[in-house]
Amino acid sequence: MNNSDTLKKIYNHLLSTFGPCNWWPGDSPFEVIIGAILTQNTNWSNVEKAIQNLKQANLLAPEKINEVDTAEFAELIKPAGYFNVKSKRIKKFMEWLFENYDGDLSMMFDQDLGILRCELLSVNGIGPETADSILLYAGDKPTFVVDAYTHRIFSRHGLISEDSSYHETKEFFEDNLPEDVALYNEYHALIVQVGKEYCKPKKKCDKCPLNNFL
């Protein structure tokens, strides 16, 4: 079986096992972007608390966050962890957004995908996964999101090399799947779902639905 068939087979199996995930959990593109930065190496439930704080403070808008004091903002996102780092990162992104796109997300997403991805990567605090999450889940752009679970699951099952880079893993999916936003969206969400339940760093994934399947 070639890689395309394998990826499709895994996708169908995960989808029938878990059902649609309906990602990203967020009310607006802007909230998705904030969540993408807040969830860096962080449990989503902690991110939800931080986002609730921001909603309560009525800060979930580009111009609001752009104006608020960095230390004050850090205090609100404390539950998400790394709050001092993330406060600066989010403020940096806002600064960049106003500098380049007048604080307007629609204008930002009108930019050519390849160019925009490079631009996002140039913002301090936005790495490949955060950039791709923003593009796919806030902008509906066809770019596959890779994360620690993706690498762990697919290398453990021998589909990619243990030491493959972010870019190599991303290409593996994009080269073997149709370029389809809805498919990329759901596939990554399902990977996170199965990863959370069955694929921890220091544990054998005994009951993983992908075992004895490929």
Add this chain to the structure above:
DNA sequence: TGCCAGGCCGGGT
């Protein structure tokens, strides 16, 4: 209790 979470940066070899 220690491990883990939907990374990324900066400094040292």
Add this chain to the structure above:
DNA sequence: ACCCGGCATGGC
């Protein structure tokens, strides 16, 4: 070009 420490809260 890699390698590694730092960043930090909350749930199990």
